[in-house]
Structures are given as structure tokens and as C-alpha cells.
Amino acid sequence: MTRADLKLSSFALTVHDLGEALGFYRDVLGFEVRAAADLGGTRRVSVGPPSRPDVQILLQSPGADPVVSPADRQAIVDLMAKSLLGCLVFVTDDCDATFEHIEAAGAEVMQEPISRPDDVRDCAFLDPSGNMLRFTQPRQVNRAHAAPDPRTP
Structure with a gap:
């Protein structure tokens, strides 16, 4: 198979x-x-x-799910309050512009744009329910924010 x-x-x-x-x-x-x-x-x-x-x-x-017990429903609400229940990762071609747009709309900032060691630029917000949303700029469009490579003459 x-x-x-x-x-x-x-x-x-x-x-x-x-x-x-x-x-x-x-x-x-x-x-x-x-x-x-x-x-x-x-x-x-x-x-x-x-x-x-x-x-x-x-x-x-x-x-929303009828098989969820009242105790489990409360556990879900408690996890949401700690921003521990959901996380979505989106790809964007401009992390900084995406950050500025979402921040201007009033979303709670969890991480301002950073360039990670793996040559990815990303930022993070919480949606109105406390779900984590990450916005990642892939390597191929991250060159404008990358530091010069010291190995390059």
C-alpha cells in the first residue's frame, strides 16, 4: 500500500x-x-x-461539540484564557507590513518581528479569544531584512 x-x-x-x-x-x-x-x-x-x-x-x-462534557468544556475555556489551546501559523511575503497592519487593528502583540537564526522572519499575535497566530516570512523573501553574511567578500 x-x-x-x-x-x-x-x-x-x-x-x-x-x-x-x-x-x-x-x-x-x-x-x-x-x-x-x-x-x-x-x-x-x-x-x-x-x-x-x-x-x-x-x-x-x-x-460546539455535543460530546464534550461540561468539565471538559470548562477545561477548554481555562486553556484559552492562558493562550494554550490554539496556534495557527500563516505565511506572508512581508512580515513587517503584516505586523503593522494587525497591530494597527488593535490585536494583542505577543512578539514583534524578528529574524530567526534559520533565516525566517516572524511575529506573533493573539486573536480576540487568545489563540496564538504566528506570521512567518519564508527564507526566499526574507533577504531584505537579513544581515550581511560575514563570509561573503
Whole structure:
């Protein structure tokens, strides 16, 4: 048997307030709304970047899954309060411009743009629910911020 070619298509992200989260992902990050569903008292909304119609983030409340017990639901809320539940990593072609845009929108800054030793530039924010969002500028577009190589004459 050969391995299947697997591609990530969706990711469920727990949020405190669906309206607030939707505003952030749509209005600040520029994501489009893909679908919305009312599932017996809980709503879920799928959003995604316009450039990636094959990828979506499912925004849902801590109680969206009916098999989650009340104790587990509270544990989820507690982890969210510590920013320990979710982390998404996005690729950008300009980390600094992305940082300035998101910071100007009022998002909580976790890390200002830095150039890491592996020649990647990145920054980090929290979404309105405390989920960590990292924005990474790949090596091939990071040359403008790189220090000169001392080995190069």
C-alpha cells in the first residue's frame, strides 16, 4: 500500500465570541466567509484566505461539540484564557507590513518581528479569544531584512 497524498483542508478553532472572532478573521486578516451553520443552539462559521479556497478555519464556541462534557468544556475555556489551546501559523511575503497592519487593528502583540537564526522572519499575535497566530516570512523573501553574511567578500 502506498501512502496517500494528504492535504490539510480545515482546522477547528475554539473562540469565545463568534461575532468578535468573525470580525477579526474577516475584517483584519481579510478572510472570506465560506459557510455558516446553526447546530441546535451553537453556531459555526468557516472562514479562509481568498488565495486558498482549499483551506478553511472552522470558528466554533467551546460548547460546539455535543460530546464534550461540561468539565471538559470548562477545561477548554481555562486553556484559552492562558493562550494554550490554539496556534495557527500563516505565511506572508512581508512580515513587517503584516505586523503593522494587525497591530494597527488593535490585536494583542505577543512578539514583534524578528529574524530567526534559520533565516525566517516572524511575529506573533493573539486573536480576540487568545489563540496564538504566528506570521512567518519564508527564507526566499526574507533577504531584505537579513544581515550581511560575514563570509561573503
